[in-house]
Amino acid sequence: MALILMSHGDMAVETLKSAELIVGQLPETVALGLHESDGPDTLKAKVVSEIEKYYQKEPIYLLVDLLGGTPGNVAVNLTQDYPELHVISGLNLPMVLNYANQMFIGEEIKIADIMNEGKAGIVDVNAFINADASEDDEDE
Template identity: 30%
Template sequence: MRQIILAGHGDGCLGMKQSTEMILGEQTHLYAVSLSSSESAQDYHKRLHSLIDKSRKNGNDELWILTDIKGGTPGNVATLIGKKEKNITVISGYHLAMIITACTDSHITANNLIEETNKMIKKII
């Protein structure tokens, strides 16, 4: 099963994980690694990489890291790791519909995930 890590600034990714689990129930393949304002990029790298190693030890090959914004520290660190590791996909700009779809559709590709869930963003009024 694909493992999914939410990487973001502050508690935003923790809240997204909680919201996803409120809707879907517990997701044993979904993790969140939040960057605190007092944390260095190097420390964040260590924590994120440690979680990736733990996931890999459980025999999980495919890993997606969904980040809050492109160019931020969580996204930059995820990209650095993704360039060095096998079977890691990094996607920036997550939103709740994207996370839910990634958790529930094990056959969707990263490109299709982006295409399909961006269609869900609409101006209502």
């Protein structure tokens, strides 16, 4: 399995660094960022180089930051040439950690689990704390 993270700026690079700080090095994983000096063709060339290392040898998961942005558009367009490429938008740290956990225990990657983990990581902490405090009040 291979994982490619792609974003505007260094979000993907820093997300990978954060994930590896938590779980250790992630093999067959790379992060690419789009910078002001880059255009879509530059980013496409970088990601195609990574895809070619693994395509039709093992599954490739491409996580992008934003659907409709340049990295997302490049990824969507690549599915024309690489129909087995799995593209997921909404890149965040919980998604990468979930991928890592599935990979490390040797499971087949479940895209729904990656997406659910990403969504579950979005929490209104104040509302969570207040709900917990309300439950404590009810117990008294």
